[in-house]
Amino acid sequence: MNDTFTIFGLVDTTALELVSFALALCMVLLNIRQSPWAWLFSIISAATYAVVFYDSKIYGDMSLQFFFIAVSLWGWYQWLFGGTTHHGIQVSRMAPRSWLYSAAAWLVGFFAIAAFLRMFTDTDVPHIDAFLTAGSLVGQILLSRKKLENWYAWIVIDLIYIALYLHKNLYLTALLFAIFAVLAVVGLRAWAKSLREQEPQQ
Known part of the structure; x- marks a missing residue:
């Protein structure tokens, strides 16, 4: 599934990246709807993307997928x-102290992951990979807690991530994350509406 082919003469990809793309897109759409089934798609897409990122030597992202699988099981239970x-x-808002904890976790994660990638892997993008990996860890935990x-x-x-995947010639995944960015705005608006609707009842 790692043989490269071209879609519509525009985007080079592999069958595995294409499957991962579709699964991840379904996951975000279900997250917006607050459907617990999103976590099943999260688990499967993380497993397939781990292989895609390994082949592209984006080891931080590869390792991140195994964390996603573990957190997805926890998030599924929480939801x-x-x-x-x-x-x-x-859906709820973060307390002021949670902002500080999240920022600190992101920063510590960045330095730790960057050091590991520089010392033990042959990646050519240790710092951006580490920054995004640490941020994704924080984001996934916040998502699991709604x-x-x-x-x-x-x-x-x-x-x-769009810039990173373009650099790595993962054009379909770069397109996926451009769609993700748009859907994240949609998700923010949908969850904010849900929060407003439940607040008078609290």
Whole structure:
């Protein structure tokens, strides 16, 4: 599934990247709708993208996919059975202290991952890979807790990922993340509306 072919004479890709593209797109659409089934698509797309990124020597992103699988299992449980009533969590905002913790985790993750990539891999993009990997870790945790602000993180991350994937000739995945950036704005608006609707009931 790693043989390269061209779509419409415009984009070079592989069958595995194409499958991963479709699965990931379904995942984000389901996330916007707050469907727990999003986590199943997250698990499968993470597994296939791990292979795609390994072949492209984007090792931070490759490792990130295994974290996504683990967090997806946790997020699936949280969306279905989390919260004080165990009927699933609702959309909420981050507390001021959570912003500080998230920023600190992103920064520490960046330095740790960048150091690892420089020392133990042959990647040519250790710093941007580390920055985006650390940010994605934070974003995924916020998503699993249904924090509205996860969409802000994904907007920033998705836009930067476009440049990385273009650099790595993963044109279809670059297109996917351009779509992700747009969908993240849609998700932000949809979740903000959901939050406004539930706030009077709290």
